[in-house]
Amino acid sequence: MPKVQEKIEALIAARGxxxxxxxxxxxxLAAELGVSRAKxxxxxxxLASRGxxxxxxxxxxxxxxxxxxxxxxxxxxxxxxxHEPGYWQDVMEIRKSLDADMAFYAALRATxxxxxHLARALAALDAAEGAPPAxxxxxxxxxxxxxxxxxxxAVMRQVMAGLFDLLRxxxxxSLDKLYTLPAGAGALSRQHHQIADAIFDGRADDAxxxxxxxxxxxxxxxxxxxxxxxRERRSALPFPPSHEQNPRGTxxxxxxGMKG
Numbered sequence: 001m002p003k004v005q006e007k008i009e010a011l012i013a014a015r016g017x018x019x020x021x022x023x024x025x026x027x028x029l030a031a032e033l034g035v036s037r038a039k040x041x042x043x044x045x046x047l048a049s050r051g052x053x054x055x056x057x058x059x060x061x062x063x064x065x066x067x068x069x070x071x072x073x074x075x076x077x078x079x080x081x082x083h084e085p086g087y088w089q090d091v092m093e094i095r096k097s098l099d100a101d102m103a104f105y106a107a108l109r110a111t112x113x114x115x116x117h118l119a120r121a122l123a124a125l126d127a128a129e130g131a132p133p134a135x136x137x138x139x140x141x142x143x144x145x146x147x148x149x150x151x152x153x154a155v156m157r158q159v160m161a162g163l164f165d166l167l168r169x170x171x172x173x174s175l176d177k178l179y180t181l182p183a184g185a186g187a188l189s190r191q192h193h194q195i196a197d198a199i200f201d202g203r204a205d206d207a208x209x210x211x212x213x214x215x216x217x218x219x220x221x222x223x224x225x226x227x228x229x230x231r232e233r234r235s236a237l238p239f240p241p242s243h244e245q246n247p248r249g250t251x252x253x254x255x256x257g258m259k260g
Contacts, residue, residue, distance in 0.1 A: 004043035006157055007033045007149060009052065012063055013161035014141040023053070023061045032120065034113045088222065091163055096215040098160060099144065103195055103211035106150035107204040114150035115200055121146040122196050129185060136179045143192060147211075150199065177225050184221060191217060 008023075011033070023029055030040045044061055047053040054064045110118070121143040128139040141164050148160040179185045191214040198207035 004033065004035050004039050005047055006154065007035070008040075008043055008047060010145045010149060010157055010161050011142070013164055014145040015138045017063050019063050021063045023063070025060065032117075034117045088226075089219075092215065092219045092222070095163055096212060096219070098156065098163070099147075099215050100208045100212040102144075102147050102151045102153070102156050102160065103199060103207035104204045105153060105156075106147050107199045107202050107207040109152045110150040110199055114146075114152075118143075118146045118150055118196060118199060122192060125192060126189065129189065133177060133179045136185070140188070140192075143196075147195070147199065178218070178221055181221055181225070187217060188214075 008029075011017075011029075012021075012023075017023070024032065026037055026040060030037045033040065035043075044053055044055065048055055048061075048064075051064055053061055055061045106114070106118075121139075125136075125139040125143045128136045131139075145157075145160065145164075148157045151157070179188065191210065194210040195207060195214060198204075198210050
């Protein structure tokens with residue numbers, strides 16, 4: 001049962017569901033997580049007892065208000081992510097190592113249910129092509145969380161969920177622009193399929209290499225987006241007064257002097 005609870009919490013983190021947000025309907029959520037509805041209900045009840053979820057009869061299940069947006073271990077980093085412009089680069093350094101290892105272990109350990117879950121996440125990511133960038137970003141996060149779950153490493157799952165939160169807090173606008181880059185969406189799609197295919201085939205080394213290459217591409221793309229945004233901000237700054245714009249009266253005095 002704890003594993004089902006972890007899957008629900010990972011889904012909440014991957015989709016950036018805020019306190020008060022409604023979870024998918026029970027039937028849809030059970031299919032998405034690859035669990036029975038009975039086990040899902042038990043997990044929801046357990047999370048509700050911990051204050052993570054709230055259920056209203058006839059209305060659905062919601063992320064509890066006041067629920068912590070980050071896992072306890074990563075929560076102290078939230079203020080840094082929100083106020084330090086370059087913090088996202090630290091997050092990406094960790095992700096480059098973590099994503100590669102997660103893909104490696106997922107290729108070795110994924111069960112048939114894990115592969116089904118990953119296949120559904122990949123299909124949802126493909127279906128999101130052309131959708132608003134924020135929608136594509138959530139589908140992207142869900143895909144990577146499916147890999148984290150397939151790695152069968154509880155620490156990796158929890159850390160990855162927290163990293164997505166930190167990254168979105170730090171550069172949410174840039175993440176949304178990632179899919180708007182020329183050829184960006186196509187490149188990302190190819191990379192996601194390469195990672196998934198290697199996991200499906202059990203090719204652990206190939207999965208690791210594909211995930212590492214994907215994160216290098218993402219990091220480089222985000223850096224270009226951030227640099228372009230900084231350049232745009234600089235260009236929007238007002239120009240200082242020109243040396244040709246003399247104080248009031250100076251121009252007339254100069255003109256008079258020139259006449260004399």
